[in-house]
Amino acid sequence: MADYKDYMLFDKLPHTWCAGCGDGIVLQSIAAVFAEMELDKHDICLVSGIGCFGRVDDYLDINCMHVTHGRALPAATGIALANPALHVIVTMGDGDSVTIGGNHLIHCARRNIDLTAIIANNYNYGQTGGQYSGTTPTDSITSTSPYGHIEQEFDICRLAEAAGATYVARATAFNPVQMRKLIRGGIEHKGFSLIECMVQCPTHYGRYNRQGEAADMMKMMNARSIPAEKAKTMSAEELEGRIVTGVIVNKNREDYYTKYKRIIDAQRIREEGGSVNEN
Amino acid sequence: MRETIHISISELRCKQCGICSALCPKQVFTQEVGKIPVVSHMDACIACRLCEMRCPDFAIDVVITGGEER
Amino acid sequence: MKSQKKFIEGNEAVVDGAIAAGARFYAGYPISPSSEIAEGAARELPRYGGIYIQMEDEISSMAALLGASLAGVKSFTATSSPGFSLMQENLGLGIMSEIPAVIFNVQRSGPSTGAATKPAQADIMQARYGAHGDHSIIALSPSSVQDCYDLTITAFNLAEKYRTPVLFLSDEVIGHLRETVTETEPGPDQIFSRIQPDPDISQKDFRPYGYSSDSVVPMPAVGNRKLLMRTTGSTHDEKGEFSPNPQNIDRVTHYLTNKIEKNAEDITITRTYQLDDAEIAFITFGCSVRSTISAVDILRAEGVRAGMLQLVTIWPMPEKEIRAVLAKAGTVVVPEMNLGQLAGEIRKFNDYGCRILQANRTDGVLITPQQIINTLED
Structure with missing residues (x-):
């Protein structure tokens, strides 16, 4: 059986992330799923954005396209449509995915592009010093909300679900076994899949909000976790402050390329000389 | 054949974050501030591999030899 | 060689030229006075097995273009001046990542919404310096409908040859001008195909980038069976790995400029x-x-x-x-x-x-x- 290290540029370690940062846990989960599925590296293309978690491509030995802040999903859309046989994996933080790139996320979900978005949500912009993002919880302290954050945060999974995502799941860094299972579920899903991975940022968010060390933050995530099945039986008040984990949405809807391919098949003209452009 | 479990910790990669020692369900590790964790209760290890999977720095390898395939 | 006469407008000739050049992917956001290019692409591309996608904005259009091109498909988009402003971010990504694409800008009056349907030629500097950071750029400008067909093919060839986004600075007058055009299908020797790596090269020896000379480095498509490809908008070394040391930043900057400026005579x-x-x-x-x-x-x-x-x-x-x-x-x-x-x-x-x-x-x-x-x- 393949080892997760086979999919990594292991000699690039130690990585850039701070001690205790949860991003490495997600990175290992991603590589472990590739190994578990025994994917051919040439069949995978990872697209990453900007931010702490945008650096995952530095450590993976697969096809990689590292793009601008927030634009990983549209770049991945181009790849997924130009080569539908590829497993397109998009790694983003909360900034990339639902703040600067929020518009791209909802449209990508709506179109049901066949790709897998893996989002590491640490509630803040860790790479640049802990400023608030679109997922920073109300009342939190960050370097740009020193008096407490007054905005309401996005629930990434609910946003994706409302936009039409066909596979939506969430795991925490406390539970890497579940994280692997959900990432694999996303890759195997045909259509737009999104896995939100809750990760701790002990350096900035944790310190500003006095949440202790990395392990304390992970324990707190676990204490707040509630399985998706159970969450269905709970009221909005009961779910306040909880982290719903597991598969939240899993449904079939034809993906963009499959639909478009039917247009191609119906409209295609044979080019002279009998050759058909196969691209 | 009895299985043997070996836990190796890479000094190069470990950033001493304390996740493994704090979250190990069997308290296999002990760790002092400013030092890398030490495997001090190997006999308690159940080879759940959570330390390996939760290590954000790819510093832990749990190697199981012998016994049945897991 | 197949050739046909048509009485069409510049924006339509662009679509015909793009298809003749082998383009099979379009991502864009409609905007006057360029929308006929989007409409033509939506109608024609599937007939040739290609794909049209209308994105949520020009930022994402430019990103999708680069993704599709990296996967080996010649790609284009069309916009007009304010939309071109939104494309600058990922135009820079294309320049730094060295990914070919063709961007049609049917210029209109500005700034801002300006007089949206009126012509202007006021994006010369936006074309040259709109993307931040030192770089060079290739931009062509048509003066007839015939140019819209012929120069479109040239634009794709230059994009592939120099592994860079190429700009096509049209304007409302040319875009909407109707005149007779002779569309001659280019022969195989008139289409520049992306340089591919030596078929015997191993992954270990393969480098997606090169900075030791001013020449262009071969670019395999992601998804090929042999070589893994790595591109990034961050300053990188030959392997495509992040490398922000002063010496590397300097040579990358010079390379991106020189590969175009030193070939000015060819371009x-x-x-x-x-x-x-x-x-x-x-x-x-x-x-x-x-x-x-x-x-x-x-x-x-x-x-x-x-x-x-x-x-x-x-x-x-x-x-x-x-x-x-x-x-x-x-x-x-x-x-x-x-x-x-x-x-x-x-x-x-x-x-x-x-x-x-x-x-x-x-x-x-x-x-x-x-x-x-x-x-x-x-």
């Missing part, structure tokens, strides 16, 4: 009209070329030795040809539908004491031959 296209004995020379581009040709004819009929240099390639600026005109003509007039963006560039080369006059029009109406001639009387 630049100019045309002349009655230029040989001209005492009064016009230097112009795009829709203004049409009015300038009439101005030359009127002046010649009056016995004035007038002529014109047309810059088909706007960037890199055809310095050699411009200098030759400046050295020879007593007066150079620069007709353009902006307040002097090209004239300023031409002044940079004026080491010859040549009198340089501007013929500018910025009211959203095509500059006229008489207005150009009047400049000489001021």
